[in-house]
Structure formats: C-alpha cells, structure tokens
Amino acid sequence: MELLVKNGLVVTMDGERRVLRNASIAVDGGRIVEIGREVKGKADVVIDAGRKIVLPGLINAHTHLPMTLFRGVADDVPLDRWLREEIWPVEAKLEGRHIYAGALLGCLEMIRSGTTCFNDMYFFMDEVARAVEESGIRGVLSHAMLDLGDGEKARRFLREGEELMRRHRQDGRVRIFLGPHAPYTCSEELLIKTKELSDKYKTGVHIHVAETKAEVEDSVKAHGKSPFEYLDSIGFLGPRVVAAHSVWASDQEVEIMAERGVKVAHNPVCNMKIASGVARVPDYLERGITVALGTDGPASNNSLELFDDMKICALVHKLRSMDASAVPAEKVLEFATINGAKALGMEAEIGSLEAGKRADIILLDIDRPNLVPLTNPVSHVVYAARGCDVSTVIVDGRVVMEDRQLRTLDQGQVLAFAREEARDLFTKAGREDRLFDL
Amino acid sequence: MELLVKNGLVVTMDGERRVLRNASIAVDGGRIVEIGREVKGKADVVIDAGRKIVLPGLINAHTHLPMTLFRGVADDVPLDRWLREEIWPVEAKLEGRHIYAGALLGCLEMIRSGTTCFNDMYFFMDEVARAVEESGIRGVLSHAMLDLGDGEKARRFLREGEELMRRHRQDGRVRIFLGPHAPYTCSEELLIKTKELSDKYKTGVHIHVAETKAEVEDSVKAHGKSPFEYLDSIGFLGPRVVAAHSVWASDQEVEIMAERGVKVAHNPVCNMKIASGVARVPDYLERGITVALGTDGPASNNSLELFDDMKICALVHKLRSMDASAVPAEKVLEFATINGAKALGMEAEIGSLEAGKRADIILLDIDRPNLVPLTNPVSHVVYAARGCDVSTVIVDGRVVMEDRQLRTLDQGQVLAFAREEARDLFTKAGREDRLFDL
Numbered sequence: 001m002e003l004l005v006k007n008g009l010v011v012t013m014d015g016e017r018r019v020l021r022n023a024s025i026a027v028d029g030g031r032i033v034e035i036g037r038e039v040k041g042k043a044d045v046v047i048d049a050g051r052k053i054v055l056p057g058l059i060n061a062h063t064h065l066p067m068t069l070f071r072g073v074a075d076d077v078p079l080d081r082w083l084r085e086e087i088w089p090v091e092a093k094l095e096g097r098h099i100y101a102g103a104l105l106g107c108l109e110m111i112r113s114g115t116t117c118f119n120d121m122y123f124f125m126d127e128v129a130r131a132v133e134e135s136g137i138r139g140v141l142s143h144a145m146l147d148l149g150d151g152e153k154a155r156r157f158l159r160e161g162e163e164l165m166r167r168h169r170q171d172g173r174v175r176i177f178l179g180p181h182a183p184y185t186c187s188e189e190l191l192i193k194t195k196e197l198s199d200k201y202k203t204g205v206h207i208h209v210a211e212t213k214a215e216v217e218d219s220v221k222a223h224g225k226s227p228f229e230y231l232d233s234i235g236f237l238g239p240r241v242v243a244a245h246s247v248w249a250s251d252q253e254v255e256i257m258a259e260r261g262v263k264v265a266h267n268p269v270c271n272m273k274i275a276s277g278v279a280r281v282p283d284y285l286e287r288g289i290t291v292a293l294g295t296d297g298p299a300s301n302n303s304l305e306l307f308d309d310m311k312i313c314a315l316v317h318k319l320r321s322m323d324a325s326a327v328p329a330e331k332v333l334e335f336a337t338i339n340g341a342k343a344l345g346m347e348a349e350i351g352s353l354e355a356g357k358r359a360d361i362i363l364l365d366i367d368r369p370n371l372v373p374l375t376n377p378v379s380h381v382v383y384a385a386r387g388c389d390v391s392t393v394i395v396d397g398r399v400v401m402e403d404r405q406l407r408t409l410d411q412g413q414v415l416a417f418a419r420e421e422a423r424d425l426f427t428k429a430g431r432e433d434r435l436f437d438l
Numbered sequence: 439m440e441l442l443v444k445n446g447l448v449v450t451m452d453g454e455r456r457v458l459r460n461a462s463i464a465v466d467g468g469r470i471v472e473i474g475r476e477v478k479g480k481a482d483v484v485i486d487a488g489r490k491i492v493l494p495g496l497i498n499a500h501t502h503l504p505m506t507l508f509r510g511v512a513d514d515v516p517l518d519r520w521l522r523e524e525i526w527p528v529e530a531k532l533e534g535r536h537i538y539a540g541a542l543l544g545c546l547e548m549i550r551s552g553t554t555c556f557n558d559m560y561f562f563m564d565e566v567a568r569a570v571e572e573s574g575i576r577g578v579l580s581h582a583m584l585d586l587g588d589g590e591k592a593r594r595f596l597r598e599g600e601e602l603m604r605r606h607r608q609d610g611r612v613r614i615f616l617g618p619h620a621p622y623t624c625s626e627e628l629l630i631k632t633k634e635l636s637d638k639y640k641t642g643v644h645i646h647v648a649e650t651k652a653e654v655e656d657s658v659k660a661h662g663k664s665p666f667e668y669l670d671s672i673g674f675l676g677p678r679v680v681a682a683h684s685v686w687a688s689d690q691e692v693e694i695m696a697e698r699g700v701k702v703a704h705n706p707v708c709n710m711k712i713a714s715g716v717a718r719v720p721d722y723l724e725r726g727i728t729v730a731l732g733t734d735g736p737a738s739n740n741s742l743e744l745f746d747d748m749k750i751c752a753l754v755h756k757l758r759s760m761d762a763s764a765v766p767a768e769k770v771l772e773f774a775t776i777n778g779a780k781a782l783g784m785e786a787e788i789g790s791l792e793a794g795k796r797a798d799i800i801l802l803d804i805d806r807p808n809l810v811p812l813t814n815p816v817s818h819v820v821y822a823a824r825g826c827d828v829s830t831v832i833v834d835g836r837v838v839m840e841d842r843q844l845r846t847l848d849q850g851q852v853l854a855f856a857r858e859e860a861r862d863l864f865t866k867a868g869r870e871d872r873l874f875d876l
Contacts, residue, residue, distance in 0.1 A: 009874070072813035075821060076752075076766035109807035272753035273821075275762040302821040303808050312750060314514075315710035319754070324713040328514035369547035370741050372853050373860035374874045375510035383513060383711075383740040388826035415810050422811035436447070436812045 001043045002397055003027040005361060008049025010035065011377055013056050013337045013352040017330065019377060025054070027359040030397035034355055045399065047392055049363055053377050055333075056352050057116025057138075057360035057395060058306045059340025062206075062244040062265035062294025064122045065131075065139075066094075066102030068109070069422045070299035073434045079212065079274045087299065090429040091123075099124040101421035103131035106304055108414045111137055111406065113305040113387025116360040116395045119242065119265065119294065119344055121179040121206050125164055129174045136400035136408040138360065140344050141168075142179025142206040147190050154190040158197065165201060173396055175203075175344075177242070182208040183227050184215055188234055195236050204240045204345055206265075210253075211245035212276045228253035228262075237262050242343050244294065246284075247277045254280065258287040263343035266335065268313045270296035278320045281313075281327055292343035293335040305387040306336050314382055329382035363392040439481045440835060441465040443799060446487025448473065449815055451494050451775045451790040455768065457815060463492070465797040468835030472793055483837065485830055487801055491815050493771075494790050495554025495576075495798035495833060496744045497778025500644075500682040500703035500732025502560045503569075503577075504532075504540030506547070507860045508737035511872045517650065517712045525737065531866040538565040539859035544742055545573035546852045549844065551743040551825025554798040554833045557680065557703065557732070557782060559617040559644050563602055567612045574838035574846040576798065578782050579606075580617025580644040585628050592628040596635065603639060611834055613641075613782075615680075620646040621665050622653055626672055633674050642678045642783055644703075648691075649683035650714045666691035666700075675700050680781050682732065684722075685715045692718065696725040701781035704773065706751045708734035716758045719751075719765055730781035731773040743825040744774050752820055767820035801830040 005025040012018045012035070024039040025032055074086035099122070110118060117138035120128060125141045132139035143164050145157035165176040180186045180194045198205045210216060210227045223230045228249055231237050239261030246264045249257065257264070266279050284291050295301045295309055310332045317327035341351025350360050366374055370384045393401040400408045426432050443463040450456045450473070462477040463470055512524035537560070548556060555576035558566060563579045570577035581602050583595035603614040618624045618632045636643045648654060648665045661668045666687055669675050677699030684702045687695065695702070704717050722729050733739050733747055748770045755765035779789025787796050804812055808822045831839040838846045864870050 069811060071811065071822060072817045075814065075817040076756075076763050078762045082762070105807055105810060112807060269753060272757040273762065275756045275760045275764070277760070278757065298822075302817070305808065305824070308746075308749065311746065312753065315707060315750065316754075316757070318514075318713045319710040319716065322713045322715070324516045324520070324711065325514050326713070367850075367853060369543060369550060369849070369853065370743065372543060372856050373507060373509065374857075375872055376513065377874060379510045379513040379740070384509060384736075386743070386824055386826065388824065411807070412805075415805060415807065418810050419812075434813055436815060 001026045001028045001033065001041055003045045003047065003359070003394070004039065004043035005047045005049050005054060005363070005394070008052045008054035008363065009377055010054040010353060011381070012354065013333065014354045025353060025359070025361065027397045030358055032353060032355050032357050032359050035353060047363070047399070047402070051366050052391065053364040053366060053381065054353070055362050055364065055381065056337045056350070057362050057393065058114050058336045059292065059344070059351065060110065060115050060118040060295055060304065060306055061242065061292035061340045061343050062267055062296055063118055063120055063304065064297030065106035065118065065120045065128055066099040066122050067297035067299045068105040069098060069102040069418065069425060071302045073299065075302070079276070082274065082300070090425060090431060093425055093428040094123060096124045096127045098421045098425045100127040100130055101418045103128040104135065104409070104414050105418040106298065107131050107135035107137050108409050108411060109304045111135060111393050111401055112390070113307060114362040114364070114390035114393060115304065115306055116362065116393060117340065117350060119177070119206060126167065129168060132174050134408065136395050136398055138173045138350070138395055140175045140177055140204070142177040144179045144181050145190060145194070146181035146185035147187050148185055149187045151187070151189065154187055154193070157190065158193050162197060165203060170203070177204040177206045179206045183231055184218060191231070191236050192234055198240055204242060206242050207244065209243040209246055210248045213248055216248045226250060226253060228256050232256045232260065240345060245271065245276070245279065247271055247279045249280060254283055254287055257284070258289050263290045263292060265292050265294045265343060266313065267294045267296040268316050269309050270300045272312070272316065273300055278316055281317050282321055285331070290339050290342045291335050292340040293332070307386045310336055310382045329379040332382050333378055359394055359397040361394040362390050364389050365391045439464045439466045439471065439479055441483045441485065441797070441832070441837070442477065442481035443485045443487050443492060443801070443832070446490045446492035446801065447815055448492040448791060449819070450792065451771065452792045463791060463797070463799065465835045468796055470791060470793050470795050470797050473791060485801070485837070485840070489804055490829065491802040491804060491819065492791070493800050493802065493819065494775045494788070495800050495831065496552050496774045497730065497782070497789065498548065498553050498556040498733055498742065498744055499680065499730035499778045499781050500705055500734055501556055501558055501742065502735035503544035503556065503558045503566055504537040504560050505735035505737045506543040506856065507536060507540040507863060509740045511737065513740070517714070520712065520738070528863060528867040528869060531863055532561060534562045534565045536859045536863045537562040538568055539856045541566040541569035542573065542847070542852050543856040544736065545569050545575050546847050546849060547742045549573060549575055549831050549839055550828070551745060552800040552802070552828035552831060553742065553744055554800065554831060555778065555788060557615070557644060564605065567606060570612050572846065574833050574836055576611045576788070576833055578613045578615055578642070580615040582617045582619050583628060583632070584619035584623035585625050586623055587625045589625070589627065592625055592631070595628065596631050600635060603641060608641070615642040615644045617644045621669055622656060629669070629674050630672055636678055642680060644680050645682065647681040647684055648686045651686055654686045664688060664691060666694050670694050670698065678783060683709065683714070683717065685709055685717045687718060692721055692725055696727050701728045701730060703730050703732045703781060704751065705732045705734040706754050707747050708738045710750070710754065711738055716754055719755055720759055723769065728777050728780045729773050730778040731770070745824045748774055748820045767817040770820050771816055797832055797835040799832040800828050802827050803829045
C-alpha cells in the first residue's frame with residue numbers, strides 16, 4: 001500500500017460514530033482501503049499516529065478564499081459600510097495575480113489548521129484552482145454571479161460559470177459549483193438558468209440566502225415573499241443547493257428547506273461579527289436539515305481556522321437557546337466533517353474515515369497542555385484544540401503537512417507573495433494606508 | 439541593563455494607546471526603564487522583536503487553575519448537573535498534589551498562550567503558589583471560602599484566608615486576595631468579616647456574583663434583594679471587589695456597581711458554555727465600570743487561552759446588541775491587559791508597556807499565515823491571532839519562554855505529572871472511566 005497511518009486514536013465520524021483506539025488506516029490509490037486494529041501489509045510511507053487523535057480532514061463549507069488579502073482592513077463596522085466603503089472599492093481593482101496570491105495564502109492557513117476541503121465563491125476562480133492544485137488541498141469552486149437585473153451580465157456570468165465547469169474535471173481535487181451570489185443580487189432569470197445548468201451538469205449551487213434581517217425585509221418588499229419562499233416559488237431550491245448563512249428563516253421556510261433538501265452552510269463567527277444574528281440550527285437539526293460549518297471570508301472572521309468556528313458554534317447555540325446541552329460537541333464535529341461532505345454532495349468520497357473513501361486525514365497531537373488530561377477526544381477537539389495542534393495533514397492520500405512541516409508549499413514564499421500582492425492591490429485602490437509595513 | 443527587547447511593533451496600551459514602530463524596551467531590575475526608538479546602552483540579554491508585535495502580557499481576571507484536571511469531563515450539560523454529578527464528587531477527593539499538578543499544567547498552558555498574570559480562586563492555594571513561583575508566571579490567589587451558613591466553618595475559612603495572606607509577601611509574583619465564593623454560598627457574617635479583613639490588609643476580594651438568572655431569583659427570595667443590592671446593603675462592595683461574571687445586573691445594580699467602583703471579571707466563554715447569559719458589558723463601559731476578561735476554570739471553557747476569549751468577547755457583544763461596532767477590538771484588548779491590572783489593583787505595576795512598570799511582555803510572531811497581511815495590529819491580535827503565535831514571554835523581567843522554548847518548565851514532565859495526578863484523582867473518586875488512556 002501507499003500509506004499507513006499507524007496506531008492512532010481514530011475518531012471515524014462513520015455511521016456509528018465509532019472511536020477506535022490503536023487503530024490504523026491503510027491508503028492505496030488515494031483511498032482508504034482498510035481501517036482497524038489489525039491492518040496487515042507493507043506500506044511505502046508510514047505515519048506514526050501514536051499519541052495522536054486521527055480525524056477526517058475538516059471541511060469549510062463557505063468561504064471567499066482570496067479575501068485573505070482583506071483580513072483586518074475594516075473590523076467593528078456594520079455590513080453595509082464594510083461592503084460599500086472598504087471592500088467593494090478595493091475589489092474593483094482585483095486582478096488574477098492578487099487572487100492567486102490570496103488563495104495560496106488561504107490554502108496555507110487552512111492546511112496548517114487541519115482543513116482539507118473548502119467551498120469557495122469568488123472571482124478569477126481559475127487562479128484559485130491553481131492554488132488548490134499546487135497546495136494539495138481540495139476545493140469546490142464557484143464563480144460568483146451577480147447581474148443586479150442586467151440581462152446582458154446574466155448571460156455573460158452564466159457563460160463564464162459554464163466555461164469554468166468545462167475547463168475542470170469534476171472528479172479531482174478541484175470541483176466546480178455554480179455560484180449565484182444571492183437572491184437580492186441575482187435576477188430571476190439568472191437564478192432559473194442557474195438551476196437549469198445545475199440540473200444539466202448535476203452540479204451543486206452555492207448561494208448566500210437570508211443572511212440579514214434587512215435582506216428578508218427587502219425580499220418581502222420586492223417579491224412579497226421572504227428569501228427561501230421566493231427561491232422556492234421560482235423552482236430554484238433542491239438538494240444540490242448550499243445556502244450559506246440561512247440566518248433568518250421563518251417556520252414555514254424551515255419546512256420548505258427540509259422538504260427541498262436544501263443544505264445549510266452555517267457561519268456563526270461571521271454572523272456574530274457583522275451582527276447578522278444566529279441561524280436556527282437546533283430547528284434545522286430537528287427537521288433533518290444538513291448543517292455544515294463555514295468560516296466565511298477571512299475579511300469577516302478574520303481567520304480560516306475551523307477550530308475557532310467549531311468552538312464558537314457550540315457556544316452560541318447554547319446561549320441562544322439558554323440550554324447548555326444544545327448543539328453538543330459531537331454535532332459540531334459532524335458539521336465540520338461529514339455534513340460538510342453531504343453539503344457538497346461528496347459524502348461517498350470524504351467527510352469520514354471509512355474504507356472506500358478518499359484519504360483526507362488529519363492528526364492532532366495530544367501532547368499539548370490544552371489537551372491534557374485526555375478525557376473526551378471529541379469535546380477536546382471542539383472546545384480545547386486549535387489549528388496548531390494539527391501535526392499532519394493528508395489530502396487524497398498525499399501527505400501535505402507532516403509534523404508541522406509543509407510538503408507542498410514554501411511558507412516564507414507564500415507569505416511574501418501575499419504581502420506583495422496586497423500592497424499592489426491596496427496601492428491601486430488608493431488605500432495603501434490600510435497596510436502596516438514592518 | 440538586564441534585558442533589551444529590540445525593534446518591535448509595540449502596542450503599548452498606555453494612556454494614549456500608542457502603537458510604536460521599531461521601538462525598543464529596556465528592562466532593569468525587572469522593570470521597564472525606557473521605551474522608544476532611541477534606547478541606548480548595553481544589555482545582558484537582547485531579544486530581537488523585529489517582525490514581532492510586542493504587547494503587555496495578557497491578564498486572566500478569573501480562573502480556577504487546578505481545574506485543568508477536569509478539562510472535558512462533562513461538557514454540554516447544565517450547570518447544576520455539571521456541579522452536582524461531575525465536579526463536586528471528584529473535588530471531594532482533591533489533595534494537595536493534585537492541585538499542584540493541575541496548577542503547573544495551567545501555568546504551562548497560560549505561558550504558552552501569552553498570559554502572564556491570572557486571578558485564581560480555589561483550594562490548597564499554597565500549592566498553586568508553588569506552581570506560580572516555579573513557572574515564573576504572576577498569580578493573584580484566593581482561598582475559596584464557602585460556609586453555607588455554618589459559623590464554625592466561616593471562622594475556619596477566615597482564619598485560613600488570613601493565614602494564607604500572612605504566609606506570602608504581597609509584593610512579589612504571588613499576591614493573595616480573599617475569596618468568598620459567592621453571596622449564595624457565604625453567610626452574611628462571612629461576607630462582612632471578609633470585608634473587614636480586606637480593609638485591614640488593603641487586599642482585594644475575589645467573588646462570583648450574579649452568574650445565573652436562578653441566582654438572582656434565589657437572592658430575591660432569600661434577601662428580598664438581587665445579589666449586588668444585597669451585597670451593597672451589608673456594606674460589602676467597594677473598589678477592591680472583583681465580581682466574576684456579573685451577568686445578571688439590573689439597571690439599579692449597574693448604578694451601584696459604578697458608584698462603589700466594583701470591578702467586573704467578564705467570562706463570556708464560560709457564560710455561553712453553561713448557558714448563563716451575556717453580561718451587560720456595553721452598559722458597564724458606559725457607566726465607567728472597569729471590565730476585565732477571564733477564562734473561568736478550564737472545566738467550563740475548556741481552555742486557558744485568552745486569545746479565544748478575546749475573539750469571542752468581541753463577537754458575543756456584537757450579537758447581543760445587534761451592532762457590529764459594539765465592543766471593538768481595542769476595547770477587548772484593554773479588558774485583557776490594562777483593565778485586568780486595574781481589577782487587581784495593580785495598574786501602577788502591570789497591564790501596559792510604560793517606563794516604571796514591571797516588565798510583563800509578550801511577543802507575537804507576525805510571519806504566520808493567519809496574520810498576513812498586517813493591516814491592523816490590534817484587530818489582528820483579537821480576531822486572527824492565537825496563543826501559539828506568541829513566540830516569547832517575559833514576566834517580571836525574566837524570559838520564561840523564548841521562541842516557543844520554555845525556560846522555566848519542562849513540558850513533558852508537567853504533562854506526565856498532570857496525567858498521573860488526574861488518574862489518581864479520578865480513580866479515588868471512582869471515575870477512572872472518565873479518562874481515555876493512550
């Protein structure tokens with residue numbers, strides 16, 4: 001076999017949520033071929049997982065990766081001002097090289113904090129694909145489409161989205177989804193055509209829905225319906241739709257989401273930071289809706305480390321429901337692993353450690369002050385662990401980080417490149433004062 | 439001079455909140471003697487702070503350090519069950535050696551995540567003092583007093599508290615506070631005598647107040663007054679009182695707290711985890727009440743890393759007030775530094791980087807994926823940095839960690855000792871099944 005991860009405390013996240021002591025994982029052809037205590041045979045590469053918690057790689061269900069370059073430019077301001085004054089004027093100056101640099105930086109940050117797959121929506125997505133290919137991570141990429149009612153633009157975006165899909169195989173580490181930005185930035189025509197393309201290519205749709213209360217109010221004004229009702233009325237919703245945020249949904253909309261099989265990409269940190277609210281996650285769970293976990297873009301988080309988001313997710317729902325048993329650690333770890341895979345339609349391939357799945361595996365070092373004593377591996381992962389406790393990361397059977405040493409990227413180069421391109425971008429936007437030089 | 443921290447990006451947290459580029463800090467006799475661009479003279483030890491953010495050491499305003507041993511034993515359960523079924527039966531078996539091991543582990547975790555001072559309440563505090571002395575950290579320690587109305591017990595606790603105070607000098611890295619547990623576990627006599635001792639010795643008082651809604655309801659039933667009203671009615675409140683939690687305070691109580699100069703130790707993570715609620719921090723700030731930041735014990739957090747708590751603090755108040763500009767990063771960093779010092783009555787000595795203060799200094803490495811590009815050092819510290827970005831920690835002028843290498847503790851030994859003592863404790867309590875052995 002190619003690779004053997006030997007003798008770990010394996011949190012499988014399989015159907016029975018088994019936790020296996022002293023278990024090994026055999027990998028061949030990029031896939032897990034066997035998992036258990038008595039794995040036999042010789043391996044080309046052996047990773048010692050003694051004193052490690054072994055987990056499926058984390059899945060970030062919603063982000064805008066190249067926005068690493070905007071990290072920290074405008075914090076503690078409301079969404080509207082954030083977008084209009086700080087983000088959009090700089091985004092207008094974006095070029096492919098900026099995107100590539102920002103995406104490489106994001107891939108680096110995610111690998112170092114145990115994320116092996118992410119669901120992204122932005123522009124210049126071939127550049128993001130390039131960063132995914134080079135870094136060894138797995139990415140589901142959508143070209144953001146927003147026509148603001150302009151039919152010409154709608155057709156151009158759809159063409160670009162379809163072309164992006166055709167340029168990339170749909171079975172490797174890069175996958176392409178369609179990315180209509182949101183019901184309030186996309187025309188009905190664009191949304192309907194997106195749905196048709198999605199059916200034609202059997203590909204997922206990544207969209208922002210019901211992020212803020214204002215969005216719901218505007219939707220009611222414009223369509224006489226709240227966002228999920230509106231989307232359902234035009235036949236848009238279905239099991240391939242990943243609805244980022246889904247903060248403001250009425251009881252009736254929760255029913256619609258459940259019936260249509262809509263997946264939720266929940267972003268608690270961003271929703272708190274921009275003061276959007278808290279999604280009704282316990283209600284979604286009760287209705288059997290799949291909830292996955294995202295960071296959102298690093299400009300509104302400001303990190304891509306899912307360990308932060310897992311802890312905060314568990315905490316905020318306890319607060320919202322005033323119930324300490326709400327959304328327990330086990331659930332949150334599902335959000336960040338197997339549910340992320342389900343949201344992306346990839347649950348047969350990733351999201352848990354089981355024979356037959358692609359080998360996306362992370363190892364967490366337990367010899368850390370914050371993880372001693374080892375009482376409950378799952379709650380330790382959610383409440384006490386952090387990205388830098390991840391020692392080794394395997395994606396698609398390939399070791400991309402081992403004992404904190406990156407195998408695919410040169411950290412110094414990636415950081416220098418990102419700084420350089422951030423400077424170029426902010427200078428072009430007349431905002432070089434936003435950067436602190438050392 | 440003894441020590442020179444050279445050429446850093448210094449976030450002083452001084453009165454003007456100055457951020458100095460390429461600044462150096464000269465240390466002699468454990469104190470900062472000069473800070474600025476043109477520091478002259480030779481130093482015995484030089485720490486290169488180029489490409490580092492230099493901050494005052496973080497101050498954890500409320501914890502129960504030895505509870506590291508309980509980390510993860512009971513998550514996602516309500517407070518009452520947590521205490522009665524999981525914590526108290528094991529605490530009943532605590533011995534000095536367990537405390538010492540748990541405290542050493544806590545000191546290790548705090549040093550590695552940039553905390554240089556903590557405010558602690560627990561039992562066997564001489565053992566905690568020993569861990570503080572050995573690890574090089576700074577600790578303010580209170581012997582927890584709870585008599586539950588038993589006059590004999592009250593006198594014993596007061597005697598023990600006073601003796602503890604007399605056994606330790608009040609001007610070193612170890613300081614002693616008085617620790618009446620809470621208004622609902624202490625008799626009026628114990629509270630009044632504590633106040634008298636506090637006046638006599640000019641020492642601080644560390645107490646839990648108004649943590650849960652149930653506590654307020656019980657207080658109204660027992661005294662016809664809510665907790666702060668009750669404490670004020672017996673003359674207990676004053677500027678030396680650090681009130682941990684202070685989640686449930688009426689408008690009138692906010693006025694009382696402001697008038698008496700009560701300090702708040704805010705613990706947002708624990709308050710969320712146990713579903714207690716969110717303290718009225720914006721109201722406290724508006725009334726000029728000093729708010730400091732704590733983790734609470736590691737059994738209800740489950741970490742001692744203040745970077746987590748800073749981020750979550752900023753987020754939860756934005757959510758609670760539905761205002762993205764509420765409790766901005768600058769405020770949160772105040773909570774974790776200069777306000778922590780004020781809460782402990784030590785603002786003349788620690789909490790900011792200024793000539794004349796003790797040299798409690800941390801260095802944060804900016805060459806990390808999560809801190810690139812460097813847009814806003816303060817918001818980066820709060821929203822994007824984490825404990826493992828701290829490279830070097832100086833307490834009282836002494837380097838206790840340099841480039842992630844500990845100078846005072848042997849990490850392997852501390853972890854092994856903590857595991858051993860956790861096993862001993864849980865075995866004595868008949869709960870060895872709570873520990874996962876590898």
